[in-house]
Structures are given as structure tokens and as C-alpha cells.
Amino acid sequence: MSKETENPTIVFVTGNKMKLREVKAILGNEYEVVNHKYDLPEIQGSTDEVTIEKCRTAAEIVKGPVIVEDTWLGFNAMNGLPGAYIKWFYQSIGCEGLYKMLAGFEDKGAVAGCTFGYCEGPGHPVQLFRGEVDGTIVSPTGEETFGWNPVFKPNGFEQTYAEMDDDVKNSISHRYKACMKLRDFLQEKARQK
């Protein structure tokens, strides 16, 4: 009988249990995703800058290889805002407020995205892996179990993220796309060892 090989471990530093759940669902067959729960400070800047700083800090805390992730939601009519600041907009005005923000605009287009950062340890550079999905902002539809899922309808689908089965969201989402790039990178790195 062949001995099952153990999956390699990834330490994901995040304070967001829904992100963790999705990353486990997406990468769980290939990696043991271990959470280090910590709400990392977030600087003002581009999503790349935010992710790099989060990842550097995470590597210092864990003192070893880590991943972090930063999510954004950008409205086309607002040149990509709120972007990385979506968390504060969502917390202040909720899904209904996000929908109403575009009331004065014809263009309801939006991009949902996230960037994973990987860092091998303190002092090492941060590698970035980005995933994006184009969609539209709609009146909140579906259960509000994860952030702004009820207002984001990806192009080519009839349902918002919130209405989709988890399996469907996790096979098409911004997080899925970024995770696949991260996985390819980690696999290539492992092959080179």
C-alpha cells in the first residue's frame, strides 16, 4: 500500500475567517492551510503597496514563510475607487449604501480583485499574485454572509456572488484566480529545490 504524501503547509495571516474558508476550499486538496489570526495594519496606498507591507509585517510576526491577501472592489465610474478602501466603505454604509453610491452613474461596472503576497521570512522580498473579475454592481441580492457579495454580479453569470453556491464562486472568483497563480509559483519553487 502506498503511503499518502503529506500536503505542504501554508501559513495564512488574516483576521478574516471567510477569506480563510475560501482559501482552504480552493487550495485545501494540495496544501494544509494554517491560519495565524492577526488583523494586520494596512497602510494607505495602492493594493500592491498595502499587500507588500502586510506581508512584510506578517513574515516578521511568524518568523517564517507566510501568505497574506488584500481584497478590493473598484467601481469603473469612480476610476477604481473605493478599491483597497472597500472594507471601510462596506463597514460604514453596507451593501445598500454601496449600491446607492452608483445611483448617479450610468456605468455600474466594477472589478472585484485580490492580491496575495508571499514572503519566505523576515527580510525576504514579497511576491504578488493578483486575481480580478469584471462584473456589475446590483441591488443587494442573496444572503449577506460575506461582505459585499450581494452587490457583485460577475459578468457572464445571472447570480451575485452571494447567490452562487460556494463551489461555483470558488471556481470563478477573483480569489480563485489569484490562488491558482500562487499555487503555480509554489509548485515551481518546490520543483527547484
Ligand SMILES: O=c1[nH]c(=O)c2ncn([C@@H]3O[C@H](COP(=O)(O)OP(=O)(O)OP(=O)(O)O)[C@@H](O)[C@H]3O)c2[nH]1
Ligand atoms: O463580498 C465579499 N466577497 C469577497 O470575496 C471578499 N473578500 C474580502 N471581502 C471584504 O472586503 C474587505 C477587504 O478588506 P481586507 O482585504 O483588508 O480584509 P480583512 O481586513 O477583512 O482581512 P485581512 O486583511 O486580515 O486579511 C473586507 O471587508 C472583507 O470582508 C469580501 N467581500
Ligand SMILES: [Mg+2]
Ligand atoms: Mg485587512
